[in-house]
Amino acid sequence: MDELPLSAILPPSAPAFDPWLPNDDLLRVFDWRAIFGNANPVEIELGAGDGGFILEYAARHRQRNFVAVERLKGRVGKIAKRAAQRGLANLRALRLQAEYVIGRMCPPASVSVIHIMFPDPWPKRRHFKHRLIQPEFLAALRRALADGGTARFTTDHAEYFQWTQKIWSAAAGWKNLGAWDAAADPKSDFQRQFESEGKPSYRCQWQKI
Numbered sequence: 001m002d003e004l005p006l007s008a009i010l011p012p013s014a015p016a017f018d019p020w021l022p023n024d025d026l027l028r029v030f031d032w033r034a035i036f037g038n039a040n041p042v043e044i045e046l047g048a049g050d051g052g053f054i055l056e057y058a059a060r061h062r063q064r065n066f067v068a069v070e071r072l073k074g075r076v077g078k079i080a081k082r083a084a085q086r087g088l089a090n091l092r093a094l095r096l097q098a099e100y101v102i103g104r105m106c107p108p109a110s111v112s113v114i115h116i117m118f119p120d121p122w123p124k125r126r127h128f129k130h131r132l133i134q135p136e137f138l139a140a141l142r143r144a145l146a147d148g149g150t151a152r153f154t155t156d157h158a159e160y161f162q163w164t165q166k167i168w169s170a171a172a173g174w175k176n177l178g179a180w181d182a183a184a185d186p187k188s189d190f191q192r193q194f195e196s197e198g199k200p201s202y203r204c205q206w207q208k209i
């Protein structure tokens, strides 16, 4: 008997790509071209939450590749499921610590934009050490970015925003591009929540120079 073609066995909704980026090999350095099957620019969102921003952003920019990094399994699962449902072959979900991904797994000068939306602010002084934006982290971020690449930072927390401005200004090799016009950008889940409460957002874009 003739073998059935794969299309007759798989349900029509089966994704033609795996939206999960494996996290089991911690020594791996990502080969973006092999992962996405093209040489399009790569953008990363760190702490992507439920993916409200990145899913829509990736849908709007099919000629760019995206990686949603998030440490909570349930949230990464939601992103992967929705990416598959929406046929977003340009998006991968990765369950790992942002610092590790940026510091160890991204090849140098390989990422065009890094999005950081409403990271945990850790408002108590004794918890400042847990904040994502730290001098060592910015050095790693700069290494991962391509020349002229940018990091886009948004928070609802005024004091954390001031903290990041100080640390970023003191770090070598960055240019402050100020706030960008985000009016047409998709909103993240936390952004929707904060906006519904009438809270302002603070944003700044930093360019690798």
Ligand SMILES: C[S@@+](CC[C@H](N)C(=O)[O-])C[C@H]1O[C@@H](n2cnc3c(N)ncnc32)[C@H](O)[C@@H]1O
Pocket (backbone or CB within 6 Å): 046, 047, 048, 049, 050, 052, 069, 070, 071, 072, 075, 096, 097, 098, 099, 116, 117, 118, 119, 120, 132, 188, 189, 190, 191
């Ligand atoms: C306040 S939420 C914001 C989520 C999303 N960016 C948004 O705006 O809706 C922060 C997210 O970052 C994740 N997170 C915190 N620290 C992280 C880290 N070091 N690496 C990866 N994800 C992290 C949390 O699990 C959480 O989902």
